[in-house]
Amino acid sequence: MAGNTPSPGPNGVELIDVEAPPDGLYEYSTVVTDGINGLDAVTDEDIEFFKAYGYLVIHNAFSQPEVDAALNGMVDLIGGKYPDFKGIMFESKAREVLSSLSPEQRQDYVRKISWFVEHEPRLKALSHHPVLLAVLERIIGEQTTMFQDMGLIKPPLIGREKPWHQDFAYFNLPLGTQVVGVWVALDEALIENGCMHVIPGSHRDGPVIHFQRRDWQICDTDVQVGRSVAVPLKPGGILLFDGLLHHGTPPSQSTKRRRAVQYHYRPASVQQYGDSEERLKVFGPEGKDVYC
Numbered sequence: 105m106a107g108n109t110p111s112p113g114p115n116g117v118e119l120i121d122v123e124a125p126p127d128g129l130y131e132y133s134t135v136v137t138d139g140i141n142g143l144d145a146v147t148d149e150d151i152e153f154f155k156a157y158g159y160l161v162i163h164n165a166f167s168q169p170e171v172d173a174a175l176n177g178m179v180d181l182i183g184g185k186y187p188d189f190k191g192i193m194f195e196s197k198a199r200e201v202l203s204s205l206s207p208e209q210r211q212d213y214v215r216k217i218s219w220f221v222e223h224e225p226r227l228k229a230l231s232h233h234p235v236l237l238a239v240l241e242r243i244i245g246e247q248t249t250m251f252q253d254m255g256l257i258k259p260p261l262i263g264r265e266k267p268w269h270q271d272f273a274y275f276n277l278p279l280g281t282q283v284v285g286v287w288v289a290l291d292e293a294l295i296e297n298g299c300m301h302v303i304p305g306s307h308r309d310g311p312v313i314h315f316q317r318r319d320w321q322i323c324d325t326d327v328q329v330g331r332s333v334a335v336p337l338k339p340g341g342i343l344l345f346d347g348l349l350h351h352g353t354p355p356s357q358s359t360k361r362r363r364a365v366q367y368h369y370r371p372a373s374v375q376q377y378g379d380s381e382e383r384l385k386v387f388g389p390e391g392k393d394v395y396c
């Protein structure tokens with residue numbers, strides 16, 4: 105995939121390609137196949153595993169009816185059912201074809217949706233599931249506040265990479281705050297359609313400088329690819345991950361959709377900073393005499 109060349113997207117519409125990641129960036133040492141079965145089954149050892157490795161896989165966290173309801177909610181958000189909802193980030197060129205697409209087809213032109221939980225109760229239900237919140241409280245050590253919600257969509261074949269990064273680099277929170285991300289597979293997330301890749305234990309290395317390249321990201325040559333693992337999930341499976349865990353997703357090479365939602369939680373007692381100054385001091389403002 106070369107930069108900025110048109111290529112056929114769904115329904116034959118031309119889309120602008122984005123820069124491809126370097127070869128080998130998403131090689132992995134292992135595919136994670138084990139995990140907990142159900143939110144109720146999380147033990148104290150699992151909480152310790154999370155603290156040691158920075159992630160936890162829970163299969164069947166949500167039932168198929170809950171997943172189907174969430175997908176219907178996502179289709180309604182993208183299809184324009186809620187006029188007050190403005191949080192849709194479309195793929196380039198989508199604007200030209202939007203009016204000709206059905207709500208179902210529209211999903212294949214969306215990259216991301218955000219700030220939707222107050223508009224869509226079926227997606228809020230996942231984020232506020234009482235047993236999920238209880239697990240998060242055990243990790244965070246106090247009552248939690250959800251402070252970010254996102255729908256992450258990789259349309260078939262054109263779904264782009266999310267380069268390696270630490271989510272904490274995006275948050276204006278005091279360093280040391282225990283942040284937990286919850287990534288929920290709504291479709292089956294496979295290696296081919298861009299499942300999550302993580303570097304176990306990398307949260308313990310602390311904050312890493314990020315650069316504005318294909319995204320706000322860890323330098324490709326700093327990624328410890330040899331330590332990375334791929335985390336495929338069935339619909340309803342979730343990945344819990346530490347805000348400092350290195351993670352990323354490769355571009356889709358599949359005709360299968362990969363839709364997911366991601367929620368972030370922090371301790372209720374910790375407030376966000378009003379500006380990004382502290383964050384950029386730690387994660388590196390672009391142009392600060394460092395190059396990757």
Ligand SMILES: O=C(O)CCC(=O)C(=O)O
Pocket residue numbers: 256257266271298351352353364366
């Ligand atoms: O779902 C994806 O493709 C990547 C999501 C992610 O890592 C993020 O937005 O922080």
